[in-house]
Amino acid sequence: MSGGTQKSIRKALGALKDTTTVSLAKVNSDYKELDIAIVKATNHVERPAKEKYIRAIFAAVSATRPRADVAYCIHALARRLAKTHNWAVALKTLVVIHRALREVDPTFYEELMNYGRSRSHMLNLAHFKDDSSPNAWDYSTWIRTYALFLEERLECFRVLKYDIEMDRPRTKDLDTAELLEHLPALQQLLFRVLGCQPQGAAVHNFVVQLALSMVASESIKIYQAISDGTVNLVDKFFEMQRHDAMRALDIYRRAGQQAERLSEFYEVCKSLDIGRGERFIKIEQPPASFLQAMEEYVKEAPRFSTVRKDQVVAPKEILAIEYKKAPEEEARPPSPPPPEPVKVEPVKVEAPEAEQPDLLGLNDPVPNTKELDDKNALALAIVPVSDQPTSMAPTLANGATGWELALVTAPSSNESAVASSKLTAYMTMQSDEAIRM
Template sequence: MSGHGQTLGDRLAAARHVIDGSTVNKAVVKATTHEVGGPKKKHLDYLVQLTGAPNVNLPELANQIVERTRNSSWVVVFKALVTCQHLMIYGNERFLHSCASRLQLFSLQDFNDRSNGQGYEMSAYVRRYARYLNEKSASYRSLAYDFTRMRRSSDGQSFKTMNTETLLKTVPVLEQQLCALIDFDANSEVLNNAIIKGAFILLFKDLVRLFACYHDGIINLLDKYFEMKKAQCKKGLDIYDRYLERMDKVQQFFKVAEKIGLDQGDTPDFKSAPASLRDALKEYYESIDGMSLYYITILFFRKKKAQKRGCKKSGTVSPTTPVSQSERDRVIEQEKKLYEQFSKNKQSHSLNASHPVSSSNGVSLMGSQPATPAAIPAGSVSQAIQKPAEMKPVTNDLLDLDMSGQNTLNNLMAVHTAQQQQQNQNIMAQFNQPAAAKYVEPAAAQPVYDKPNATDLST
């Protein structure tokens, strides 16, 4: 009698709960009968109202739904899962909290209905569906909020405003839930009954909200990538790689939703991100320790050539711009000379500082002139450390990235170049200021030299 309306067992179970006076259990039994069809709207609406009632035991409601999943029929189990997700989406958030309080909500990884061919086929989707609901409750248990209820506004807790540390901890949790959802992997041919179709619609609603959060998180991650430390950049690069891998599955899920007639207005317009963007992120990570000096030097020579040609307009050099080998060798050689000269000046300055110090008018107390470190030639570095031309901000929609990759890549690297130039400018300003020699009061008991008189100081 399974699959052909309410069975005698369904009626007896409902009558037993009527005698017990448990309206919650009765409503759950009514919503999860053996009839092949989605849970009736009147039963779902009643359960949604119960989740907001102050005198309802929500853990008991969750336990009753879990108890119905121990049935051998795929129809009852599938309808119990649909009822559970419906209450998670439309019910009070306290119900989701009750589900998350369980260590594992459903234990259906070995469920299999061998009563008929349809039951054997639907059992695979029952296991996948239960896995997603487990991940949904685990995400709430880990972060204490539901991704599908988050607002996309810039106020409060949002993926658009998360700091780097919180973002790198939250996005992986979101990825696990999103991965469990798209692994449902149902095609339009399988959606041939009201139960699995109802489950697919609920999953589609969750996917729209999850992907919106995921998209905002990736945009925020790219915006902060060039400010991260090397360990954080490694995590961010891994997140971006997984994002590119999941895009195809997400797009396939939305295509199936369009085929069965779901609202096409909710489907985003997918565009592939340029490969050059990923290459730039990887290049930055691999050479994060010594990259800033190289780009500043390249920028200097580009601007110098533009000035010689009479070009009034100067732009920011892209990190992927090809550079000839001769130009690169010349740049490296010049930077080595500047570094050697700076090291010598710094060493001579440190040696002079260790000798007896000069008096207030600049004459050495030993009768010699104090040595001052030579300033670093400012003609080359000072021109390189200039504020680049103002660029456009990074786009807020990753799906609208330029397919060529030039605009997005230049904008991202322009932000990084400006920040690195500001840091190098501060460092060079400190190096150009000679440090004042410390005055050491000679010990009276052990004079090192004769104290000069006023006449010697005046000369």
């Protein structure tokens, strides 16, 4: 089967699908006029859609319509985009969405983003392909990059809070913090623009060229906003802290790289007779010497603080309980501070050695004779008995004989022996003292 026959069959099948979908919408849909307009604006015919069907869709998503009608229209477009495997249907659906973003009020942005948050992103066509022909493969490649551009357009609107195509750029009046937030979003959007450069068979497709002309026209305002913001950023650059200066330097470098690529992109558009040439602005490269001065400043730019947070030594916290004094206690003068306690060295106590029992009383202390004389008025007169016979009974000085002396001298037991030894020592001390006198 020849290629022309296959193409004719595909066209016939596509027309049959569109007719069937329109017939079902007339019978089953509560929004049959809107469903018919969506099907005819995004049919399988490989030509741009008729304007009347596109205008019918725009009327359904305007701010004057109930939000339920707008939500249904977005849902119908998302369903059409998700179910198709035909490049013409997918591309024409994206063109309708793109034109609605450009020509309808900003409420359409909000509804489209709300739909994306509640469900999967309707513009995520990373896996889309139409492999019915080699040309269809090239078209599918360009459709995926075009969908990425539209998705980034929504993200840029979320960051900037205004549409870069419909409103005046505001980057020349922003402060440093807003510039460092808005410029990266705009540069990312310009990056998606540069990705829309067609390749292969997509270069000469009329529907692709129609969508490319809208992308190219928007790139002019995107670049102008980036240029204004870059000039504003340079004016503030040499007063920035080091962290902000590093981010600003990256933005400035990327602006120079994108300017070079944007010039190539415009040359491709001019060769395709898109924009007629006069609409494209002249791209000027930033001076390399100024970039070098910025790099030198970043090396010596002041930091927020000379001491990092993790190097700061926090003061020690002391737990305390607040004590409220009674009125009479507050009137009393403060008591003097207590004296510092005297540090006492611990005394090492040695355990006493076990002593042998003194059975004979040899270790008993010698009594003080003077104390004994004071206590005993009747001191005993000791008479030496060494010359007397042992059988003779001892006689005391006061005439006491017999049993009194026997109590002292009788060695009848161990206790008597101890007493005798003590008495002998006492007598010796008395005699020595008498001699000294």
